Amino acid sequence: MATAPIPALSPLTSAEISTCSSIIEAAFPPGTKFHFKFIMLQEPPKETVVAFINANKEGKPRPSIERLAFVAYYIKDTPLFHEAIVSLSQRKILKNVRLPDDVHGCLDGPEQEEIERICLSHPDVQAALAELQLPPGAFVVGEAWMYGSDGINDTTRQYQMYLYMRDPDNSTEPDSNHYAFPLPVSPVFDATTKKLIRIDTLPTGTEFEATGVKPWKPKPANEYLPECQESLRTDIKPLRVIQPEGASFKISKVGERGTTVEWQKWSFQTGFNQREGLILYNVHYDGRSLFYRMSLSEMSVPYGDPRMPYHRKAAFDLGDAGAGATANNLQLGCDCLGLIQYLDGVVCDADGKPEARNNCVCIHEQDSGIGWKHTNFRTNRAVVTRGRELVLQTILTLANYEYILAFVFNQAGEIHYEVRATGILNTQPIDDDLFESAFGTVVHPGVLAAVHQHLFSLRVDPAIEGHANRLVYDEACTLPRDPATNPHGMGYMVKETVVDKSGGYDLDLANSRTYKIQNAAVKNPINKKSVAYKIQVPPVQLLIADPESYHHKRAEFADHHIYVTKYQDDELYAGGKYTNQSRGGTGVRSWAARKDNIVDEDLVVFVQFGLNHIPRIEDFPVMPVEIIRVAFKPANFFTKNPAIDVPPSTQNFNQSRLAQSLEGDCCAPRL
Amino acid sequence: MATAPIPALSPLTSAEISTCSSIIEAAFPPGTKFHFKFIMLQEPPKETVVAFINANKEGKPRPSIERLAFVAYYIKDTPLFHEAIVSLSQRKILKNVRLPDDVHGCLDGPEQEEIERICLSHPDVQAALAELQLPPGAFVVGEAWMYGSDGINDTTRQYQMYLYMRDPDNSTEPDSNHYAFPLPVSPVFDATTKKLIRIDTLPTGTEFEATGVKPWKPKPANEYLPECQESLRTDIKPLRVIQPEGASFKISKVGERGTTVEWQKWSFQTGFNQREGLILYNVHYDGRSLFYRMSLSEMSVPYGDPRMPYHRKAAFDLGDAGAGATANNLQLGCDCLGLIQYLDGVVCDADGKPEARNNCVCIHEQDSGIGWKHTNFRTNRAVVTRGRELVLQTILTLANYEYILAFVFNQAGEIHYEVRATGILNTQPIDDDLFESAFGTVVHPGVLAAVHQHLFSLRVDPAIEGHANRLVYDEACTLPRDPATNPHGMGYMVKETVVDKSGGYDLDLANSRTYKIQNAAVKNPINKKSVAYKIQVPPVQLLIADPESYHHKRAEFADHHIYVTKYQDDELYAGGKYTNQSRGGTGVRSWAARKDNIVDEDLVVFVQFGLNHIPRIEDFPVMPVEIIRVAFKPANFFTKNPAIDVPPSTQNFNQSRLAQSLEGDCCAPRL
Structure with missing residues (x-):
C-alpha cells in the first residue's frame, strides 16, 4: 500500500x-x-x-x-x-x-443555549416582545448569531440574537419551522458577562432604518415536517443499491481515530477535527503521490442587506462554528444507499471532556453513470464502462442551514469536492404588505430571505510526485489573423503561464483560464510534458462587499478564485485562526502578501468557489440541494486514460431489467 | 394527465x-x-x-x-x-x-463508406500511401469528413479524407484503434462524382506548411479494447440497482413512435428524429405548462489548428450528421442500471426506406443523493429526502467521438440537460521527434490531438403558464458606499433587466447574471413575483475564431451564451437547416437580427454551452466522461420547495447495509 x-x-x-x-x-x-x-x-x-x-x-x-x-x-x-x-x-x-482582547473564541452550542435561555427570560426582552402582541401560547425561539464586525463598539465578544416563533397553532411541536415566523426584535448580549447590551429593532419596511414594531398579524405556518404536509407523494417506488459481494474499498485503522482507505488504486489517510471536519492526508494513486493534505479550510457567508444590524451578518462557518463540531450523526439508509462504512469522530466540550461525533463521516461507493464509451460505427461493437465513485461524506448543520460535503474519488484519477447546499434559509421579518425588497425575496408571508454569498475555500497542499511543485495556468489565446500563420482567422493556441509569486489569482472565462499544479522535474514519458493535476472550478462571483468593508477584510480568501502561498506550518485556515468578530490580517491574503517565490517550491493552493444565493421562494421551507463540484483531474500525469483498465459494463455484472412500465411494447412493431 | x-x-x-x-x-x-x-x-x-x-x-x-x-x-x-x-x-x-448550388445535404453512412472504398483503392492514393513505406500487411482506414468552408473552390460538395492505420501487429482486428496511427495523406473527393480532386499532405512539423511525408517508423499501439489491456481491474465489485416494486414512471404510446411520459408530477410527450434525436414536447409539472418544445438544436466542433486543411475542420454534428441518425442501440445493463424502458426510432436510408434505430433512447430512474435535508440542532431530528431523477438518455457516435445526452427531471421541478463527452479524440500525425505543438497535445507517439471547442445549442421553446413569455436577467449589483444607504460598504442588491429585443446575449460572471424565462401576467400568489424558470448554464468560452472567419459565419449560435428570437415556424436549427459546407446567414444569428420585440411574446431561447477541449494525454485512447449540466429551475414559480412532499428517506425503504470492509469496528470504542 x-x-x-x-x-x-x-x-x-x-x-x-x-x-x-x-x-x-x-x-x-x-x-x-x-x-x-x-x-x-x-x-x-x-x-x-x-x-x-x-x-x-x-x-x-x-x-x-x-x-x-x-x-x-x-x-x-x-x-x-x-x-x-x-x-x-x-x-x-x-x-x-x-491572546489579545480583540481575538475571540468560536461559538459553541452550550454557550449559545445559555445565551438563548438568558435572553428569553430577560425582562427587557420580554417587554420588547410584548409590544409585538404575539398570540396566546406563543413560543419564542432565539438563535445566538456571531456578532460580526463593523468597528463600532465591537471589541468585546457579543452575540446578536435573532428571534423567531413556532407556529402559534402548533407551539408544542419542537420541530416547528420557526424560520417562518421571524420577529423584529434582536437583543445583543455580551458573550462573557451574559448581560444584555441593547435591543435592536430590525428594519422591516422600505426605510433604511427600523421604524418600530407593529403588532403581529396571523400568518400561515410553513413546515417541512412530513406529518405537517397536506399529503406526501405515494408514487415513488423503492430503488435499492445492492452490493452482493461487499464493498470494493478497504479501511484500516490508524491509531484510534484515523483510517487509511484503499480503493481502485487510490490510497489515503483520513483525519477529522472540530474545525475542518474531514481531512485527507497523503493521497496517492497507483503508488504515486498527489496531495499531502486536503480539507475545507473556511467558508464565509456574507449577507447583502446593508441595514443595521444585517450589515454585520457574515458567518464563518468553520472558524466560528466548526465543520467537525456541527457534523451530523449520519443514519443508515437515510443519508446514503448501498454498503456504508461510518467513521466516528470526537471533539471537546466546553469542559474539556471528549464529546462524540458518531457517524460523522460515511464512506460508500456509488455508480456515476457511464465512465467512458466508444462504439466502432464500422462493426457496431460498443465498449462501455460504468463509472464507480468512492464518496466520503460529512453533513454540517449550522443552525438553519445544511452543507453536505464530500470528497469523491473516481476511476479516472479524479478527485471531486462536492458541496450540496440545503437546509433552511436564514430569514428576517418584512412588513406583511410589502412584497418587493431590493435585498432579498419574500419566501412566505412576512418573511424575507436576504441575498447572500456562500464562498468556500478548499485548502489543497499538493505533493504531485513530490513537494516541489509549481502553479501554472493555461489560456486559450486567439491567434491574430495573419497571412502566414492564421490566414483564415480561426486558429487558437494554448499558452501556459507560470505563477511565480504567492498571491491571489482569478479565473478568466474569456480565455478558459485553467490552473494546474505541476511538478516540472517529472516529465510525462510519452509527451515530455511536466506531470500535473488541473483544477476545474466553477467560477463564482467573488466577494461583493467593497475592499474597505469588514466583510472584505475578514474573508481573506473571498476576493480571488485562487490563492497560492509558500507552505508554512500552521497556515491552515484561510480566514485566520480566530474568525469570530475578527478584523482581518491573519488569513491567506496576508500570507500570500509575502510574495514568496513559489516556483518549484512547497506551495499550498486555496481554491475558492460557491454561489451567490438570490433566494427563490422554492428554497423555503427547506431548499432543494444546490450542487457545486470542484474537480482535480490529471493533466498529462498518466500516459493514457487511467480508467482504460476498468472492465467493460456487462449485463451479467449489472443485472438490469426491462421496465414493465408500458402497456404493450412501446414502439412495436420493431423495424 | x-x-x-x-x-x-x-x-x-x-x-x-x-x-x-x-x-x-x-x-x-x-x-x-x-x-x-x-x-x-x-x-x-x-x-x-x-x-x-x-x-x-x-x-x-x-x-x-x-x-x-x-x-x-x-x-x-x-x-x-x-x-x-x-x-x-x-x-x-x-x-x-x-436548392441553390451552394446548399448541400448532410453526410450519411453509405455515402461515406462508398467514398472510403473508392479512396483506398484509388491508384493516386495508393501511390501517396506507398511513399509512407507502411509496414507489410498495413490496413489503412479512411474517414470521410465534412469538408468545411473556406471560400476557396468549395462550392461543390466535397469530402476530406483522413487516413489512419490499424495496429500493424494486429491488422485483422476490426476494432483496432486506428486513431493511434494517423497518416499524413489526406485525399479530397467530390461527393457527387466520387472523383479524386487532389491529395493534401498534412503538416506534421514545426513549419506552417506541410513539408512532405517521411517514411513510417514503428510505434506502439494504443487500444481501448478490454482484451488488449495488459490487465483489467479485478477489485471492483458489483453494484446493482434493484427496483422491487417496478419503475415509478408510466409511458403510453402516441401514434406508432411517440410516447407520453408521466413521472412525479411531470408529464410530457417524446419525439425523435434523424436530426435532433430526442425531442420533448408540451412539458408540464403538476398540470402547469412549462415548455412547448425542448431539443438539442446544433453543436459545432471547430478545431484550432490554423494549418491547411485543418483550418476547415469544424463539425456540425447535428446538421452534418444527425443526432438521430447516429444514435447508439443501447444495451440493457451496459448503458444504465435498474429498470430500463427503451424507445425505438426510425430514420430514412439513402433509398428512402425506413431504417431502424432500435433502443435509441433509454428511460430510467436514478438516485441522485440527498434531495434536501434539515436537522433541528435542538432536537437532533433530521428530516432528509433522497433525490430521485428520471433520465431520458441517447448516445451518439460521430465516427471517433461519443456524446451521451440526457434530459434529467427531478422532484424539485428542475430539468437538467446533461452532456457527457467521451469517445476518441480526433487525431492527426505529428513528427515522431516533436513533442511540443502550439495547437494541441501529443497523446501518443506520433499522434497530435488538436485543441477544439465543443459548442452546443439547446433550443428551448418555453410556455411558462402560456406562450406569452419574456426573457429577463438578474444581476447582483454592488451598492455604492453611501452614509445613508450603504454605510459599511457591504450591501448589494438584485437588479432585473428585461431583454426587449431578439438578439445574442451573454453571461457575466462579475455580477452572477442569470437569465430567467418569465410569464409577467402570472404572479406568484405569495410574493407577487412573475412566475419564472431560471437557466443555470455553466459559462463556456465562446467561439474563438474571429468574426470574419467561416467558423464564425457558419456557427451562427456560437458567439453568444444566449440567443433569443420571436417564434417563427421552421426555425429549429441554430446553425441553419443545411450546415454541410454552409456559409452562414441561415441560423439563429440571422433570425435574431430581426430585432423583434420579444416582451410578452412567443419567444424561443437558444442556450449555448460546452467546453474548450485542450486535450490531455488522459483523454486517449478513449476519454473519461467530461460532464456538463444545464439546469432549468423554478424561480418563484411555485409557492414553496416543490419537493417538500417527497417522503423522508428511511432505512425501511432504502435497505442499506453496513459495509464489512473494516477489521473490527473502525472507531471503537465509541464514546
Missing part, C-alpha cells in the same frame, strides 16, 4: 482530549474554571511528517514524532482567552499565551 | 417514410434514381398544435391536423439537391424546390 499509516496524523483520542484539559487545568490555581473552545491535534511540522513518509517508503527507520495538541480556552466567565500547545508525549504545556 | 397526447407530433412511422419516398419518386420520370437525405416529420404550425392543446384542455372539439413530412434528397449522382414538403394526409407533394 502506497499510503503507509502515519499515526502522528491520527486525530486526538478521547483520552488525549481529557489529558489535555487536565494538563491545562493543573497549570492554574485549584478551583479555576475553564471554558474550552478547541482541543485538537496540533499537526506535527510537515518536515517531520514528510521525513516519516520518506523513511517509510525507503524502508529506513522512521523518526519518532511528538504528539501535540492545540488548545484554546477561556478562563470561565472572563474574556481571558488563551491558546496553548500541549505535548501529549511529554505530558506538559509547551506554550500557553493569553 | 396534463399532457394529453398530440398525435400530430408523433414521429413518422416506417410506413410513412416509405410513402414519402414513393410519392417523391412518382413525381419524377420512371427510372430516376434518388439519394434521400432526410425524411422526417414536418411539425405542424405551432398555432395549430397550440389550438389542439387548448381544445384538449377545454374539452372542445380538437382541430384536425394535416400530417406533413419534410424530405430532402438528391437526384442520385448529381448535385441536384431538393427540398420537399409532402402531405401524408393528402398523399401529395405540397412543395418541391431545387
Whole structure:
C-alpha cells in the first residue's frame, strides 16, 4: 500500500482530549474554571511528517514524532482567552499565551443555549416582545448569531440574537419551522458577562432604518415536517443499491481515530477535527503521490442587506462554528444507499471532556453513470464502462442551514469536492404588505430571505510526485489573423503561464483560464510534458462587499478564485485562526502578501468557489440541494486514460431489467 | 394527465417514410434514381398544435391536423439537391424546390463508406500511401469528413479524407484503434462524382506548411479494447440497482413512435428524429405548462489548428450528421442500471426506406443523493429526502467521438440537460521527434490531438403558464458606499433587466447574471413575483475564431451564451437547416437580427454551452466522461420547495447495509 499509516496524523483520542484539559487545568490555581473552545491535534511540522513518509517508503527507520495538541480556552466567565500547545508525549504545556482582547473564541452550542435561555427570560426582552402582541401560547425561539464586525463598539465578544416563533397553532411541536415566523426584535448580549447590551429593532419596511414594531398579524405556518404536509407523494417506488459481494474499498485503522482507505488504486489517510471536519492526508494513486493534505479550510457567508444590524451578518462557518463540531450523526439508509462504512469522530466540550461525533463521516461507493464509451460505427461493437465513485461524506448543520460535503474519488484519477447546499434559509421579518425588497425575496408571508454569498475555500497542499511543485495556468489565446500563420482567422493556441509569486489569482472565462499544479522535474514519458493535476472550478462571483468593508477584510480568501502561498506550518485556515468578530490580517491574503517565490517550491493552493444565493421562494421551507463540484483531474500525469483498465459494463455484472412500465411494447412493431 | 397526447407530433412511422419516398419518386420520370437525405416529420404550425392543446384542455372539439413530412434528397449522382414538403394526409407533394448550388445535404453512412472504398483503392492514393513505406500487411482506414468552408473552390460538395492505420501487429482486428496511427495523406473527393480532386499532405512539423511525408517508423499501439489491456481491474465489485416494486414512471404510446411520459408530477410527450434525436414536447409539472418544445438544436466542433486543411475542420454534428441518425442501440445493463424502458426510432436510408434505430433512447430512474435535508440542532431530528431523477438518455457516435445526452427531471421541478463527452479524440500525425505543438497535445507517439471547442445549442421553446413569455436577467449589483444607504460598504442588491429585443446575449460572471424565462401576467400568489424558470448554464468560452472567419459565419449560435428570437415556424436549427459546407446567414444569428420585440411574446431561447477541449494525454485512447449540466429551475414559480412532499428517506425503504470492509469496528470504542 502506497499510503503507509502515519499515526502522528491520527486525530486526538478521547483520552488525549481529557489529558489535555487536565494538563491545562493543573497549570492554574485549584478551583479555576475553564471554558474550552478547541482541543485538537496540533499537526506535527510537515518536515517531520514528510521525513516519516520518506523513511517509510525507503524502508529506513522512521523518526519518532511528538504528539501535540492545540488548545484554546477561556478562563470561565472572563474574556481571558488563551491558546496553548500541549505535548501529549511529554505530558506538559509547551506554550500557553493569553491572546489579545480583540481575538475571540468560536461559538459553541452550550454557550449559545445559555445565551438563548438568558435572553428569553430577560425582562427587557420580554417587554420588547410584548409590544409585538404575539398570540396566546406563543413560543419564542432565539438563535445566538456571531456578532460580526463593523468597528463600532465591537471589541468585546457579543452575540446578536435573532428571534423567531413556532407556529402559534402548533407551539408544542419542537420541530416547528420557526424560520417562518421571524420577529423584529434582536437583543445583543455580551458573550462573557451574559448581560444584555441593547435591543435592536430590525428594519422591516422600505426605510433604511427600523421604524418600530407593529403588532403581529396571523400568518400561515410553513413546515417541512412530513406529518405537517397536506399529503406526501405515494408514487415513488423503492430503488435499492445492492452490493452482493461487499464493498470494493478497504479501511484500516490508524491509531484510534484515523483510517487509511484503499480503493481502485487510490490510497489515503483520513483525519477529522472540530474545525475542518474531514481531512485527507497523503493521497496517492497507483503508488504515486498527489496531495499531502486536503480539507475545507473556511467558508464565509456574507449577507447583502446593508441595514443595521444585517450589515454585520457574515458567518464563518468553520472558524466560528466548526465543520467537525456541527457534523451530523449520519443514519443508515437515510443519508446514503448501498454498503456504508461510518467513521466516528470526537471533539471537546466546553469542559474539556471528549464529546462524540458518531457517524460523522460515511464512506460508500456509488455508480456515476457511464465512465467512458466508444462504439466502432464500422462493426457496431460498443465498449462501455460504468463509472464507480468512492464518496466520503460529512453533513454540517449550522443552525438553519445544511452543507453536505464530500470528497469523491473516481476511476479516472479524479478527485471531486462536492458541496450540496440545503437546509433552511436564514430569514428576517418584512412588513406583511410589502412584497418587493431590493435585498432579498419574500419566501412566505412576512418573511424575507436576504441575498447572500456562500464562498468556500478548499485548502489543497499538493505533493504531485513530490513537494516541489509549481502553479501554472493555461489560456486559450486567439491567434491574430495573419497571412502566414492564421490566414483564415480561426486558429487558437494554448499558452501556459507560470505563477511565480504567492498571491491571489482569478479565473478568466474569456480565455478558459485553467490552473494546474505541476511538478516540472517529472516529465510525462510519452509527451515530455511536466506531470500535473488541473483544477476545474466553477467560477463564482467573488466577494461583493467593497475592499474597505469588514466583510472584505475578514474573508481573506473571498476576493480571488485562487490563492497560492509558500507552505508554512500552521497556515491552515484561510480566514485566520480566530474568525469570530475578527478584523482581518491573519488569513491567506496576508500570507500570500509575502510574495514568496513559489516556483518549484512547497506551495499550498486555496481554491475558492460557491454561489451567490438570490433566494427563490422554492428554497423555503427547506431548499432543494444546490450542487457545486470542484474537480482535480490529471493533466498529462498518466500516459493514457487511467480508467482504460476498468472492465467493460456487462449485463451479467449489472443485472438490469426491462421496465414493465408500458402497456404493450412501446414502439412495436420493431423495424 | 396534463399532457394529453398530440398525435400530430408523433414521429413518422416506417410506413410513412416509405410513402414519402414513393410519392417523391412518382413525381419524377420512371427510372430516376434518388439519394434521400432526410425524411422526417414536418411539425405542424405551432398555432395549430397550440389550438389542439387548448381544445384538449377545454374539452372542445380538437382541430384536425394535416400530417406533413419534410424530405430532402438528391437526384442520385448529381448535385441536384431538393427540398420537399409532402402531405401524408393528402398523399401529395405540397412543395418541391431545387436548392441553390451552394446548399448541400448532410453526410450519411453509405455515402461515406462508398467514398472510403473508392479512396483506398484509388491508384493516386495508393501511390501517396506507398511513399509512407507502411509496414507489410498495413490496413489503412479512411474517414470521410465534412469538408468545411473556406471560400476557396468549395462550392461543390466535397469530402476530406483522413487516413489512419490499424495496429500493424494486429491488422485483422476490426476494432483496432486506428486513431493511434494517423497518416499524413489526406485525399479530397467530390461527393457527387466520387472523383479524386487532389491529395493534401498534412503538416506534421514545426513549419506552417506541410513539408512532405517521411517514411513510417514503428510505434506502439494504443487500444481501448478490454482484451488488449495488459490487465483489467479485478477489485471492483458489483453494484446493482434493484427496483422491487417496478419503475415509478408510466409511458403510453402516441401514434406508432411517440410516447407520453408521466413521472412525479411531470408529464410530457417524446419525439425523435434523424436530426435532433430526442425531442420533448408540451412539458408540464403538476398540470402547469412549462415548455412547448425542448431539443438539442446544433453543436459545432471547430478545431484550432490554423494549418491547411485543418483550418476547415469544424463539425456540425447535428446538421452534418444527425443526432438521430447516429444514435447508439443501447444495451440493457451496459448503458444504465435498474429498470430500463427503451424507445425505438426510425430514420430514412439513402433509398428512402425506413431504417431502424432500435433502443435509441433509454428511460430510467436514478438516485441522485440527498434531495434536501434539515436537522433541528435542538432536537437532533433530521428530516432528509433522497433525490430521485428520471433520465431520458441517447448516445451518439460521430465516427471517433461519443456524446451521451440526457434530459434529467427531478422532484424539485428542475430539468437538467446533461452532456457527457467521451469517445476518441480526433487525431492527426505529428513528427515522431516533436513533442511540443502550439495547437494541441501529443497523446501518443506520433499522434497530435488538436485543441477544439465543443459548442452546443439547446433550443428551448418555453410556455411558462402560456406562450406569452419574456426573457429577463438578474444581476447582483454592488451598492455604492453611501452614509445613508450603504454605510459599511457591504450591501448589494438584485437588479432585473428585461431583454426587449431578439438578439445574442451573454453571461457575466462579475455580477452572477442569470437569465430567467418569465410569464409577467402570472404572479406568484405569495410574493407577487412573475412566475419564472431560471437557466443555470455553466459559462463556456465562446467561439474563438474571429468574426470574419467561416467558423464564425457558419456557427451562427456560437458567439453568444444566449440567443433569443420571436417564434417563427421552421426555425429549429441554430446553425441553419443545411450546415454541410454552409456559409452562414441561415441560423439563429440571422433570425435574431430581426430585432423583434420579444416582451410578452412567443419567444424561443437558444442556450449555448460546452467546453474548450485542450486535450490531455488522459483523454486517449478513449476519454473519461467530461460532464456538463444545464439546469432549468423554478424561480418563484411555485409557492414553496416543490419537493417538500417527497417522503423522508428511511432505512425501511432504502435497505442499506453496513459495509464489512473494516477489521473490527473502525472507531471503537465509541464514546
